[in-house]
Amino acid sequence: MFKKTQLVAAMMIFSTSVAVSQMKVRDEVPDKYKWNLSDLYASDDTWKAEKDRIQKKIQKTAQYKGKLTQSASTLLEALTLNSKLIKELVRLSSYASMKSDQDTRVTKYAGMKQEMQQLFSEFGALTSFMEPELLTLKEDQLNAFVTKEKGLQTYKFYLTDLLRKRAHRGSEEVEKVLAYSSLMSGNAENIFSTFFNAEFPHAEVELDGKLVKLNSANFNLYRGSENRDVRKTVFEAYFKKLNEFQRTFGAQLYGNINAGLFYTKAQNYNSTLESALDAGNVSTDVYNNLVKNVNTNLGTFHRYLNLRKRMMGVDTLHYYDMYAPLVQQVDLSYTVEEAIDNILKSLKPLGADYVSISNKAFSERWIDMYPNEGKRSGAYSNGSAYDVHPYILMNYNGKYTDMSTLTHELGHTMHSYLTNKKQEFANSDYSIFVAEVASTFNEELLIDYILKQIKDDKTRLAILGNYLEGAKGTLFRQTQFAEFEKMIHERVGKGEALTGEDFDSMYLELTKRYYGHDKNICVVDDYVKSEWSYIPHFYYNFYVYQYATSFTASTALSEKVLKGNDTDRKRYLDFLSAGSTKYPVELLADAGVDMNTAEPFDLTITKINKVIAEMEAILTRLGK
Known part of the structure; x- marks a missing residue:
């Protein structure tokens, strides 16, 4: 009945670099840099x-079958039991998932994750009678029940939302079949994750006289090399190796799209997009307007690309130049301790309590900081265990981008922490649509703080450039991904069969358009066609657009908090504590930003152009 999306409300940052020289065996990592999962369960046996x-x-x-609408007290009993069970199931799942992520090669924990998948499916089948019964409630009957039994107030938003989606719910038998179908629906994602993270035969290249395996960590490291030949070699080898398994990746993604289409048709939605967005009562216009607005403003993106070309001093910009440092010989390295200090100081505009709680994450082992062999790549925050604290997975490598990623995930963690403290479990979930606001908001505060400390032109260029990199990766790149998702789901929805070759063709054409390939702004080499195949977000149907919408929302909100007063700060903190007590667009409106208008997007584009203008002025001042 109640979903806990905080487990996936996490940004996997593929720009996180992981040095080859970093600690590679988990036992060598000091305990203070490893999360303490015993806060969840004392041991695997427990x-x-x-x-x-x-x-x-x-x-x-099962004892409540056929009785849910008989009385207010019975309904409250059933909903309370259901909520408690889900809370415990999610906690169990969190432990198994994070244990597995420590080392994806350990089959024991992969098995525990599978056990939880089966248990969730069993639970879903056992409770499949509930929503069909609840859908027989009339609005006046529900209001009478809530008036009589005050405890039902906790569940009123859920019940009201359920009745709103009445047309998309089936009979008890249909709901039971849908519950059991979860045993199969996640297979494509599971196969992709296991294959890519644990078994994929990554390319090997010779760099600086030594043979380097281009796993995810090393690819992320070397694609940012100052040596252009290294970047070119790494990109070409990495993507061409992906292309060798084009058919496999294509079959996996096509299977995932079909799973989404199955639920779309079974639940009477017009499209998979409508189905995905309806969970948060978000209009498809929000999605379509984002894609439209970004395409209309590709000129701003191309202005950034031309700036990058100018700063790098190259005649022709290539796609493999996208992650190279913008400013040469600027030390933007930070130890973990330095990063923590900067992050905590940057968060002061949110108040002493916010900073104090954030510090707990660093001092009480909520974070798994460093990479190790077999560890899941990227970064995320998992705030699903309601009665415990949230956790953060990092692959910290000492760069500014790592510090930015750390405060990003801390934003998720604080969102989960504050919601869990303020709301009952039934309302402690929050939509992914708002999840990325808290994380990108933290990034905005960090860059504002760092820029106030730095006056040196070259260093300012680097920090401002990092902001533009975030805009590129979060607004433009994620919208490109969102448009790609829309394209492939629409084609399958029309009955077309898509192969890896089809995905290649569609992705390459789209990427060339975004990066101005035909306008000679940035050359997108043909091997880039394979990039889609290693992006895990495409298995979380219509997830990525929310990075872009959240980026625009957090830009608007951070401006209010930094320039506003205690009232603006309180509205934002109340937003972080609101959970799922309202629809996400309504929550953002309460915080001070209206996502049904173009204002947040326009403010963001204005800020991006302002940053580009400052960087262009600095370059002119430096004689470049």
Whole structure:
């Protein structure tokens, strides 16, 4: 009944660099830099015992079958039990998932994740009667129940939202089949994750006289090399290796699209896009307007690309130049301790309590900081365990981008922490649509703080350039991904079969348009066609557009907090504590930004152009 999306409300940052020289064996990493999962369960045996207990307890839900609408007290009992069970199931799942992410090669934890998938499916089947029964409630009956039983107020938003989606819910038998279908629907993503993270035969290249395996970590490191030949070699080898498995990646993604289409048709939606957005009552116009607005403003993106070309001093900009440092010989390295200090100081505009709680994440082992062999790549925050604290997975490598990623994930963590403290579990979830606001807001505060400390032109160029890199990666790149998703889902929705070759062709054409290939702004080499195949977000149907919308929302909100007063700060903190008590667009409106208008997007484009203008002025001043 209640979904816990905080587990996936996480930004996997593929620009996170992981040095070859970093600690590679987990046992060598000091404990203070590893998360403490014993806060969840003392041991694997404890987890197993708790799982067995919950597996028996979920059978109790059957006693409410046929009785949900008989009385307010019975309804409250059933919803309370259901909520408690989901809370425990999510906690179990969080432990298994994070244990597996420590080293994806360990089959024991992969097995525990599979056990949880089966248990969730079993629970879904056992409770499949609930929503069909609840859908027989009339609005006046629901209001009468809430008036009589005050405890139902906790569940009123959920119940009201359920009735709103009445047309997309089926009979008990249909809902039971849909619950059991979850055993299959996640297979494409699971196969992709296992294959790419644990078994993919990454290319090997010779760099500086040594053979380097281009796993995700090393690719992310070397694609940012100052040596252009290294970048070119790394990009070409990495993408060409991906292309060798084009058919496999294509079959996996096509399978995932079909799974989404199955639920779309089974639940009577017009499109997979409508189905995905309806969970948060977000209009498809928000999605389509984002794509339209970005395409209309590709000139701003091309202005950034021309700036990058100027700063790099190259005659022709190539796609493999996108991650190269913009400013040469500027030390933007930070130890973990330096990063923590900068982050905490940057968060002061949000108040002493916010800073104090943030510090707990660093001092009480909420974070798994460094890379190790087999560890999941990227970064995320997992705030799903309601009765515990959130956790952060990092692959910290000491660069400014790593510090920025760390405060990004801390934003997610604080969002989860504050919501969990303020709301009952039933309302502690929050839409992914608003999840990325808290994280990118933190990034805005960090860059504002750092710029106030730095007057040196070259260093300012580097920091301002980092902001533009964030805009490129979050607004333009994620919208490009969103447009690609829309294209492939629409084609499959029309009955077309797509192969890896089809995905290649569509992705390459789209990328060339975004990067101005035909206008000679940035050359997109043909091997870039394979980039789609290693992006995990395409398995989270219509997830990525929310990075872009959140980026525009956080830009608008951070301006209010930095330039405003205590009222603006309170509105923002109230937003972080609101959970799922309202629809996401309404929550953002309460915080001070209206996503149904073009204002947040326009403010963001204005800021991007302002940053570009300052950088162009600095370059002129430096004689470049």
